[in-house]
Amino acid sequence: MIDEVIVIGDLKLRDGVSLEEHDRLGGRMYEIVSRLPGFLSVKSFKAEDGEELTVFRFASEDALEAWRTHPDHIETMKRGHAEFYASGFLQICKVIREVGPFEHA
Template structure:
């Protein structure tokens, strides 16, 4: 969809970080974001070398901004940087063209 915003994230866990707490917060964040207007989807992919990439899709920049500034998400991001993640990146991309869907008979 033209105007859709894609966020690609690759975050590396810190040695000794609590996986249980990370997963608990992740489930809570998914519960919140999945009920927000303009949220479309989230999917994670793991490569053979262990790298994991997550792709978030939002209908618009406004929908992403509402999520980015949600108070509980802001606090969880702060905790992520302080407690869970050693390194990583997020790339925010805007869809400028879409081709498809393709169908075969």
């Protein structure tokens, strides 16, 4: 059975925010989440139209919940909403099927 959970996020920055501070906080959050049991990966992708999506992978809902409720993450989310983000969304998805990995010779 597959328990993996995927979080897809698209957060739009406000005009005039401190990118340096935003990136500093993002780095700090990555330091924390990457040490949590069940964290698998995070990657960001930017489309030609400028939309940027971030994809987080967790081994289970429990692993995601540990991240969602981490005190430093909670405080940073509050700050993000108050200072950095104009709009956005998160989608939390359960993996229902996985094909692969596979290799071709």
